[in-house]
Amino acid sequence: MNLPIRPRRNRQSPAIRDLVRETVLTPGNLIYPLFIQEGDENTPIAAMPGCQRWCLADLVKEAGEAHALGIPGVVLFPRIPDELKTPGAEECHNDAGLVPRAIRALKAAHPTLMVITDVALDPYNSDGHDGLVAADGRILNDETVTVLCQQALCHARAGADIVAPSDMMDGRVAALRAALDSDGFTQVSIMSYTAKYASAYYGPFRGALDSAPKAGDKKTYQMDPANTIEALREAALDESEGADILMVKPAGPYLDIITRIRDASTLPIAAYQVSGEYLMIKAGAAAGWLDEDKVALESLLGIRRAGANMILTYFAKKVAAVL
Numbered sequence: 017m018n019l020p021i022r023p024r025r026n027r028q029s030p031a032i033r034d035l036v037r038e039t040v041l042t043p044g045n046l047i048y049p050l051f052i053q054e055g056d057e058n059t060p061i062a063a064m065p066g067c068q069r070w071c072l073a074d075l076v077k078e079a080g081e082a083h084a085l086g087i088p089g090v091v092l093f094p095r096i097p098d099e100l101k102t103p104g105a106e107e108c109h110n111d112a113g114l115v116p117r118a119i120r121a122l123k124a125a126h127p128t129l130m131v132i133t134d135v136a137l138d139p140y141n142s143d144g145h146d147g148l149v150a151a152d153g154r155i156l157n158d159e160t161v162t163v164l165c166q167q168a169l170c171h172a173r174a175g176a177d178i179v180a181p182s183d184m185m186d187g188r189v190a191a192l193r194a195a196l197d198s199d200g201f202t203q204v205s206i207m208s209y210t211a212k213y214a215s216a217y218y219g220p221f222r223g224a225l226d227s228a229p230k231a232g233d234k235k236t237y238q239m240d241p242a243n244t245i246e247a248l249r250e251a252a253l254d255e256s257e258g259a260d261i262l263m264v265k266p267a268g269p270y271l272d273i274i275t276r277i278r279d280a281s282t283l284p285i286a287a288y289q290v291s292g293e294y295l296m297i298k299a300g301a302a303a304g305w306l307d308e309d310k311v312a313l314e315s316l317l318g319i320r321r322a323g324a325n326m327i328l329t330y331f332a333k334k335v336a337a338v339l
């Protein structure tokens with residue numbers, strides 16, 4: 017063939033492939049979500065093979081190993097004992113509670129590790145919703161935001177570096193920023209779950225924490241999976257309210273949303289590869305159908321290519337070891 021233009025020339029050796037590569041994935045892009053519980057023992061999570069609920073001593077160890085592999089941060093999800101769950105979710109701002117104790121232990125052992133906390137009421141709420149529930153079943157927005165501010169301040173007092181509101185109430189970013197600033201926590205960042213969709217991919221996570229809603233679903237606050245422009249509206253609001261980082265969740269089925277928000281905002285973008293995404297790969301590998309490490313790496317590279325700066329993933333430690 018008389019073919020002067022041959023794209024394959026740029027793929028012909030590992031060296032040229034290194035030089036033309038457009039996207040890289042490093043451990044420095046990863047955030048490791050960790051489940052925690054009371055007591056001295058770890059509990060393997062049946063619904064999420066490879067994941068455990070850690071006791072605080074082993075949480076510190078696991079986070080230290082991840083950090084030594086180059087992972088900059090962890091995000092904490094507590095399993096709260098049923099007897100501490102109330103309609104008002106008061107345990108979420110108990111300074112002696114599980115999450116503040118975990119933050120203190122992690123920061124004492126690993127001062128350079130970023131500790132990120134989930135700000136939402138579902139692990140603490142006897143209703144299993146991210147917000148307070150009215151007698152008629154409605155999720156109360158403004159009343160919830162007041163409690164979220166108390167929760168974020170509790171995490172900040174314990175030493176959290178970043179608070180990550182995952183509740184999808186309106187106006188919570190501005191309220192959290194004001195509450196943090198007025199108590200002197202101007203250095204604490206807000207990673208906002210900006211476009212969090214009402215997704216079936218969260219199923220295994222809710223099993224891990226016994227945090228499924230007792231009644232109804234989360235569609236009045238989490239977004240409709242059919243919508244894109246609405247995500248841009250949420251992103252514009254969170255940016256104007258003072259968010260430091262915008263998050264899209266889930267990640268893999270919402271790559272277009274990551275790209276659209278990337279193009280619309282100057283803020284860094286996080287993406288959460290959620291429990292169901294993790295499990296699809298784990299299940300395929302367990303059946304002998306997929307190469308777990310290769311597919312996990314490719315799934316994360318795809319999320320980076322879409323425009324995410326950082327990725328929350330249950331594969332973080334394993335992938336960091338491979339990288």
Ligand SMILES: NCc1[nH]cc(CCC(=O)O)c1CC(=O)O
Pocket residue numbers: 134136137138146182183217218219220221222234289290291292
């Ligand atoms: N505030 C709750 C929360 N924070 C993170 C996840 C899901 C994470 C995952 O599936 O891995 C959820 C579940 C939900 O919204 O019901």
Ligand SMILES: [Mg+2]
Pocket residue numbers: 184185186187210250253254
């Ligand atoms: Mg919003």
